[in-house]
Amino acid sequence: xxxxxxxxxxxxxxxxxxxxxxxxxxxxxxxxxxxxxxxxxxxxxxxxxxxxxxxxxxxxxxxxxxxxxxxxxxxxxxxxxxxxxxxxxxxxxxxxxxxxxxxxxxxxxx
Amino acid sequence: xxxxxxxxxxxxxxxxxxxxxxxxxxxxxxxxxxxxxxxxxxxxxxxxxxxxxxxxxxxxxxxxxxxxxxxxxxxxxxxxxxxxxxxxxxxxxxxxxxxxxxxxxxxxxxxxxxxxxxxxxxxxxxxxxxxxxxxxxxxxxxxxxxxxxxxxxxxxxxxxxxxxxxxxxxxxx
Numbered sequence: 222x223x224x225x226x227x228x229x230x231x232x233x234x235x236x237x238x239x240x241x242x243x244x245x246x247x248x249x250x251x252x253x254x255x256x257x258x259x260x261x262x263x264x265x266x267x268x269x270x271x272x273x274x275x276x277x278x279x280x281x282x283x284x285x286x287x288x289x290x291x292x293x294x295x296x297x298x299x300x301x302x303x304x305x306x307x308x309x310x311x312x313x314x315x316x317x318x319x320x321x322x323x324x325x326x327x328x329x330x331x
Numbered sequence: 332x333x334x335x336x337x338x339x340x341x342x343x344x345x346x347x348x349x350x351x352x353x354x355x356x357x358x359x360x361x362x363x364x365x366x367x368x369x370x371x372x373x374x375x376x377x378x379x380x381x382x383x384x385x386x387x388x389x390x391x392x393x394x395x396x397x398x399x400x401x402x403x404x405x406x407x408x409x410x411x412x413x414x415x416x417x418x419x420x421x422x423x424x425x426x427x428x429x430x431x432x433x434x435x436x437x438x439x440x441x442x443x444x445x446x447x448x449x450x451x452x453x454x455x456x457x458x459x460x461x462x463x464x465x466x467x468x469x470x471x472x473x474x475x476x477x478x479x480x481x482x483x484x485x486x487x488x489x490x491x492x493x494x495x496x497x498x499x500x501x502x503x504x
Contacts, residue, residue, distance in 0.1 A: 260487040282402040283488065284395070299402070319395045320491025321498060 252276050253307075255325065257285055257297065260317075262325035271309040271329055278302050287325065288318040359478055360419035362469050363411050366485060368424040369461050370400040370407070372431040376457075379438060380450050389447045392499050396454070396492065403485055410481055444503070451500045458493035462486060 252274045256263045258281065269275060279285055279297040287305070288294040292313065297303040307329060317323035357365065373396050380393035411418055434453055441449050465486045473479040 259484055260491060282406065283399050317491070319399070319495055320488065321494040322487065322491045 252304075254278065257281055257323075260320055260323055262287075262323060265324065266326045266328070268328045268330050269307040269311070270331075271307055271311070273307050274304050275307055275327065276302060276304045284319060285323065286318045287315045289313045289315050294318065357421070357423070357469065357472050358419065359474050360416050361421045361423070362473055362482070363407060363416060363478065364418035364420055364424050365427070365464070365469065366482060367404055367407050367418055368427050370404040372427060373400045373454075373457065374404075375431070375435065376438075376450065376454070379435060380446075383442065383446050384450070385443075386447050386503070388499050388502055389451065392451070392454070392495060395495065399488060399492065403481075403488060406481060406484075410477055414475060414477065416475075416478075448500075448503055451496055451503060454496040455493060455500060458489050458496060462489050462493060465489070 251272075253267050253269045253276065255267060255275065255277045257277055257279045260281065260283070262277075267275065277285075277287055277295065277297045279299055279301055282299050284299055285297045286294050287297065287303075293305070295303050295305050307327065309329060311327050312329045313327050315325050315327065377393040377397040377400070380389060381397070384390055384393065438446060438449055438453070465482055470479060470482045470486065473482055
């Protein structure tokens with residue numbers, strides 16, 4: 222991947238390359254997406270930086286939550302999108318309060 | 332008293348016998364009927380709970396049961412329509428309905444904390460029973476791939492419900 226990227230860098234104009242590099246590193250434009258489908262968080266594990274937005278898209282017909290035991294909770298209605306701005310202390314495991322067999326994990330990177 | 336025990340024994344036998352018959356090989360139309368009936372039973376139980384409970388946790392649980400089971404039953408109806416399958420009443424569906432009617436009558440006489448506990452305990456047991464039937468009988472017997480897929484989604488959903496009920500039960504103690 223890196224080698225291929227370097228090759229592309231050699232081929233492309235410098236300014237454009239910087240842009241491409243930026244897009245890859247910050248691939249999600251400040252938003253990390255989690256899809257909820259058939260009672261699962263996909264991907265189950267995400268890595269974010271503090272200040273970035275976590276966005277859950279619920280494709281199920283059922284209401285779900287992202288709930289941290291003793292902490293915050295985001296309600297994600299069926300067919301809707303819900304978000305949370307990640308904080309520095311958001312390295313957590315979360316689950317759906319309505320279906321606790323649905324589990325996810327957030328890791329906040331520096 | 333003896334007669335009562337005899338009657339109770341007979342009711343248990345009917346349930347066991349009909350489940351044993353179903354184990355012979357439920358057809359897809361029968362499977363659809365059993366799954367749909369189980370959903371209707373839980374929606375009715377949720378309605379009863381919503382008319383009685385004052386606990387926020389029990390209310391949230393019952394609301395979730397009502398919405399989820401209605402949604403999955405809508406999906407089931409859409410699927411049987413698409414597949415041109417007519418759900419077929421059968422001994423297992425009837426035994427489930429009879430047992431549920433008896434349970435509803437029993438719960439109807441309770442109030443307050445006694446109702447909450449009996450309702451949630453029954454929800455744990457009911458989902459356990461349905462999940463067991465899905466895993467060992469209904470999913471393995473389903474012939475149509477889409478029906479099997481919906482039953483598998485149902486199993487995940489109801490396993491979630493069972494855990495939710497267990498959480499609520501732990502909070503009531």
